[in-house]
Amino acid sequence: MDIIYFIVQQTMFFAIPLLIVALGGMFSERSGVINIALEGIMVMGGFFGIGFMHIFESRMSGQLLLLLALLVSGVTGAIFSLLHAFASINLKADQTISGTALNMFAPAFVVFIARMIQGVQQIQFKDTFRINKVPVLGDIPVLGPLLFQNCYITTYIGLGIAILSGIVISKTRFGLRLRACGEHPQAADSVGINVYKIRYAGVMISGALAGIGGLVFIVPTSTNFNASVAGYGFLALAVLIFGQWRTNKIIAAAFFFGIMKTFASAYSVVPVLRDLPISNEIYKMIPYIATLVILAFSSKNSQAPRAEGIPYDKGSR
Amino acid sequence: MKKQKFELSKGGKDFIASIAAIAAGLLFGLVILLFSNARQAFPAFGMILKGGFTDGLSGIAQVLYVATPIILTGLSVGFAFKTGLFNIGAPGQFTCGAFAAVYIGVKWTFLPAGAHWIVALLGALIAGAIWGMVPGILKAIANVNEVITSIMMNYIGMYLVNILIVKFVYDPVRNQSVPVAKTANIPKAGLDKLFNYSNINISIFIAILAVIVIYIVLNKTIFGYELKACGLSPEASRYAGINAKRNIILSMTIAGALSGLGGGLLYLAGSGKYLQVVDVLAPQGFNGISVALLGISNPIGILFAGLFIGHITVGGNNIQLYNFVPEVVDIIISTIIYFGAFALLIKSLLDRFRRRPSESGAVKEEK
Numbered sequence: 001m002d003i004i005y006f007i008v009q010q011t012m013f014f015a016i017p018l019l020i021v022a023l024g025g026m027f028s029e030r031s032g033v034i035n036i037a038l039e040g041i042m043v044m045g046g047f048f049g050i051g052f053m054h055i056f057e058s059r060m061s062g063q064l065l066l067l068l069a070l071l072v073s074g075v076t077g078a079i080f081s082l083l084h085a086f087a088s089i090n091l092k093a094d095q096t097i098s099g100t101a102l103n104m105f106a107p108a109f110v111v112f113i114a115r116m117i118q119g120v121q122q123i124q125f126k127d128t129f130r131i132n133k134v135p136v137l138g139d140i141p142v143l144g145p146l147l148f149q150n151c152y153i154t155t156y157i158g159l160g161i162a163i164l165s166g167i168v169i170s171k172t173r174f175g176l177r178l179r180a181c182g183e184h185p186q187a188a189d190s191v192g193i194n195v196y197k198i199r200y201a202g203v204m205i206s207g208a209l210a211g212i213g214g215l216v217f218i219v220p221t222s223t224n225f226n227a228s229v230a231g232y233g234f235l236a237l238a239v240l241i242f243g244q245w246r247t248n249k250i251i252a253a254a255f256f257f258g259i260m261k262t263f264a265s266a267y268s269v270v271p272v273l274r275d276l277p278i279s280n281e282i283y284k285m286i287p288y289i290a291t292l293v294i295l296a297f298s299s300k301n302s303q304a305p306r307a308e309g310i311p312y313d314k315g316s317r
Numbered sequence: 318m319k320k321q322k323f324e325l326s327k328g329g330k331d332f333i334a335s336i337a338a339i340a341a342g343l344l345f346g347l348v349i350l351l352f353s354n355a356r357q358a359f360p361a362f363g364m365i366l367k368g369g370f371t372d373g374l375s376g377i378a379q380v381l382y383v384a385t386p387i388i389l390t391g392l393s394v395g396f397a398f399k400t401g402l403f404n405i406g407a408p409g410q411f412t413c414g415a416f417a418a419v420y421i422g423v424k425w426t427f428l429p430a431g432a433h434w435i436v437a438l439l440g441a442l443i444a445g446a447i448w449g450m451v452p453g454i455l456k457a458i459a460n461v462n463e464v465i466t467s468i469m470m471n472y473i474g475m476y477l478v479n480i481l482i483v484k485f486v487y488d489p490v491r492n493q494s495v496p497v498a499k500t501a502n503i504p505k506a507g508l509d510k511l512f513n514y515s516n517i518n519i520s521i522f523i524a525i526l527a528v529i530v531i532y533i534v535l536n537k538t539i540f541g542y543e544l545k546a547c548g549l550s551p552e553a554s555r556y557a558g559i560n561a562k563r564n565i566i567l568s569m570t571i572a573g574a575l576s577g578l579g580g581g582l583l584y585l586a587g588s589g590k591y592l593q594v595v596d597v598l599a600p601q602g603f604n605g606i607s608v609a610l611l612g613i614s615n616p617i618g619i620l621f622a623g624l625f626i627g628h629i630t631v632g633g634n635n636i637q638l639y640n641f642v643p644e645v646v647d648i649i650i651s652t653i654i655y656f657g658a659f660a661l662l663i664k665s666l667l668d669r670f671r672r673r674p675s676e677s678g679a680v681k682e683e684k
Contacts, residue, residue: 036405036464036468083655087655087658087659091658091659091662093658093659094658096403096405096464097606097610097654097657097658098655098658100405100603100606100654101651101652101654101655101657101658102651102655103603104603104607104647104650104651104654105647105648105651105652105655107644107647108644108645108647108648108651109644109648111642111644112349112353112642112644112645112648115642115644116353116354116642230596231472231596231598234468234471234472235472237465237468238465238468238469241465279480279483281476281477281479281480282476282480284472284476284596285472285473285476285477288469288470288472288473289469289473291465291469292451292455292466292469292470292473295455295459295461295465295466295469296455296459296461297459299459299460299461
């Protein structure tokens, strides 16, 4: 039983950041802008969030510091994603190229800043955020150890974001407009929706969530930030596609990928996995192979937003 | 007559857009240097610009060594661009090619000395081709976006190669591949003595040969014409009876082969570089994207773009002398790419500038 608790707790650490970032990607792509810059935005968000912790950890600690750092990461991500929004919405540039530029820029920039300021590129932080046991809830049998022990507040924030995203995208006026811009921007424009503004909002939400996701990934899995989020941005992109751009499927996909990542990393601790003749690299590969297979078989009735990747030109309406 | 004029002005505009992007990127790099250490900024910036020329002949050889693999990945990305495909899968193809080369280099010692390295390079070519073919097939048959499948293939390739290294050519002490047999190293043909730099070998000539071959294929053959037609307008080319599906698969396969060859050239250079068992995508693959964008997907342009990026990379390594971090060059390159995305803006500005004196129809035709 302890093993199962352990696996579930670990899965949260891997699945929640994927979930947050993939949902961010959903906002951007369903407004019609491909965002492969998620990786770079995560690096930026992680850097400024951890940097904030590093500076302020002598003055405060615990959940307040974490929440403020999350805020810093989110704002950083939103600002950084403006570069992508500007290039792909105003200048009608190729969205994959602009995203690639951002992905290359972010790690180089953070290594440069970190080494210029403190000499080494790793930024240390003290992990004062782990919750051993949530009061009351942690004592519930089975459910307590599964969800409310040895956890981080980010888990609940992530789940909250997931529920909120689902409501915003499918139940609100803004969500309807966002989807309209991703499916048929000309039609949206003809009924008075400002396509540019909605797309800016989509990209900035994706930036904010990706920035937050960067920090959420680093905090439980490491004690320093080394200018990288280990390909999680691209993995989140896979989650987004595997989840066919729909909130509930994205949640399922994120947890599937999270379990695979857990198998890969907790491989040596879990006896059942250790005895199987499968190396941990295989578990790392499975999410990507699964996404390829899904893509190959679902392309005929793909749920991808129709106007995705096509710059909107008001003049050619 | 009119058509020729339009072609010329388009190339010219592309060139100006590239130069403008480079200037903007360099300027941004200078600003970053000024912010971090104003006193040393200008000498360091000068050193980046001087690049390989700082160390005379051996510096130039260093530039060639750095440029060779990224010229090939650049060709790979650029070739796919010509067919309207974005080959972001260069890192995976590069890694697979590198592994095939190393595997043959280590294991197939029964091959005669002259043939060993050639077979190893061919192996790299084929491995890369297979890795590029998969997104091509998926695109052609199931119409799946090649960007996404290429990204997936990058990671699958990286983990697969990690497994294969450990299984076949592992040096557990250093967590990397074992050295290849001497006969598998690409011949140096005296270049190392000429340039006084031990890492140089004839691979730069292989890269140039690849540039020439791709140039001929794209510009002088029916196949190349068809590929470009597919890139410019898939519908029109299908209407003209071109087999678009076949061309997509072939284009991605050739692109993959070029990246794979690049991987082979780097890891058979005998420069003390071994395949590491790490979860990091090959940076040479991503640099290929920069090279292709900077070279406007033109093979000759790519050759010079590769040399340019090699040049400032060496310059970036040199500025550690002034206590600067070499990553500043990556910042410059990514800024160049970002401003390269503005090419459309620059071109339309040029158009406006040219249209004013004469409202010619040639400009409108372009849209």
